[in-house]
Amino acid sequence: MKLLQVLNGEPVWPPPAWLMRQAGRYLPEYKAVRAQAGDFISLCLNPVLATEVTLQPIRKFGFDGSILFSDILILPMALGQGLRYAEGEGPRLPPLQKATELTLEKAPGIYAPIMQTVANVRAALPRETTLIGFAGSPATVACYMLDGQGGTGFPRTRQLAYENPGFVDDVLEMLTEATITYLQAQLDAGADCLMLFETWAGIFPPAQFRKFVIEPNRRIVEALKAKNPGVKILGFPRLAGLMLGEYVRKTGVDAVGLDTVTDIALARAACPENTVFQGNLDPLLLKLGGSAMEDAVRTLLASVKTRPHIFNLGHGITPDVPEANVARLMEIIREA
Numbered sequence: 614m615k616l617l618q619v620l621n622g623e624p625v626w627p628p629p630a631w632l633m634r635q636a637g638r639y640l641p642e643y644k645a646v647r648a649q650a651g652d653f654i655s656l657c658l659n660p661v662l663a664t665e666v667t668l669q670p671i672r673k674f675g676f677d678g679s680i681l682f683s684d685i686l687i688l689p690m691a692l693g694q695g696l697r698y699a700e701g702e703g704p705r706l707p708p709l710q711k712a713t714e715l716t717l718e719k720a721p722g723i724y725a726p727i728m729q730t731v732a733n734v735r736a737a738l739p740r741e742t743t744l745i746g747f748a749g750s751p752a753t754v755a756c757y758m759l760d761g762q763g764g765t766g767f768p769r770t771r772q773l774a775y776e777n778p779g780f781v782d783d784v785l786e787m788l789t790e791a792t793i794t795y796l797q798a799q800l801d802a803g804a805d806c807l808m809l810f811e812t813w814a815g816i817f818p819p820a821q822f823r824k825f826v827i828e829p830n831r832r833i834v835e836a837l838k839a840k841n842p843g844v845k846i847l848g849f850p851r852l853a854g855l856m857l858g859e860y861v862r863k864t865g866v867d868a869v870g871l872d873t874v875t876d877i878a879l880a881r882a883a884c885p886e887n888t889v890f891q892g893n894l895d896p897l898l899l900k901l902g903g904s905a906m907e908d909a910v911r912t913l914l915a916s917v918k919t920r921p922h923i924f925n926l927g928h929g930i931t932p933d934v935p936e937a938n939v940a941r942l943m944e945i946i947r948e949a
């Protein structure tokens with residue numbers, strides 16, 4: 614498995630590649646299955662259909678990594694918080710008022726279908742394709758739980774972090790526990806490695822970044838590595854900026870996803886020598902295609918040659934990306 618080789622620190626050329634949100638609305642076959650499922654949550658909880666949409670981009674583009682089809686907000690739903698996806702608007706949750714509204718006990722039963730998807734996907738994937746299990750990191754998941762939606766910069770979460778840090782701590786404590794159990798279940802079901810999505814790392818000032826971002830991620834990595842020696846974990850602390858080096862050193866992640874604004878040479882200087890990077894093509898280029906995309910891809914490839922690197926975007930692929938550009942991207946990488 615090329616992707617696991619890279620996570621083990623071996624340079625592989627051309628680099629293994631996959632794309633965040635590689636299963637999704639830019640694919641007509643995804644939209645067809647999504648329509649069959651009725652809604653997004655039903656799709657995530659239907660092992661037959663979730664397996665199908667996980668495999669669609671692998672069949673079409675031959676990515677080296679296959680990410681489980683699910684969502685970071687399935688976990689709060691499993692802990693008892695209401696969740697719906699308003700058509701074209703993204704997730705909506707009733708903003709959490711007390712940590713005691715959540716219960717850990719019932720969660721494994723609620724997310725059991727997802728473990729069936731992991732097992733199905735692993736059984737169906739080519740041997741050389743790495744199955745990536747994932748969860749949202751606690752602070753990012755808490756942002757949606759406390760604000761009830763994205764898109765507004767999470768004002769309630771940021772205010773609570775100052776005014777009621779005990780509440781935020783209680784929520785993060787539960788999420789950290791629940792995430793360890795949830796990711797362990799994915800490993801047990803057949804995931805080959807794991808990724809922690811800290812999409813909103815960049816909204817926290819340094820003291821809160823240490824407490825809410827670094828510490829929960831560190832505990833999750835520590836617990837999973839203690840139980841699963843050798844397991845590889847990728848972190849994605851989006852927009853961490855100058856906190857990136859400290860995030861990598863203190864959490865103990867093996868690899869880190871770089872967002873579009875991060876210069877790889879600067880990231881290399883800030884992180885431990887053996888850190889593996891993943892990323893960080895601007896998803897907009899994948900929409901534009903043509904020479905803008907091709908030049909940027911070649912420049913990125915040149916900058917990671919001889920290094921263990923996983924080719925990816927700096928954030929998720931958008932629904933307006935033409936499939937032909939994805940096919941061309943993979944061609945350029947393979948010819949590198």
Ligand code: CP3
Binds near residue numbers: 635637683
């Ligand atoms: O292909 C994959 O990457 C695997 C599946 C996956 C999804 N979401 C599917 C999805 C993964 C790994 C995620 C992670 C996720 N979900 C994150 C972290 C990464 C990131 O993108 O920043 C976040 C913040 C979420 C929460 C979430 N889910 C939002 C804000 C939205 C709405 C935005 C949108 O694109 O509509 C979702 C919905 C979602 N998650 C879709 C998919 C394919 C679209 C749902 C649909 O079909 O309508």
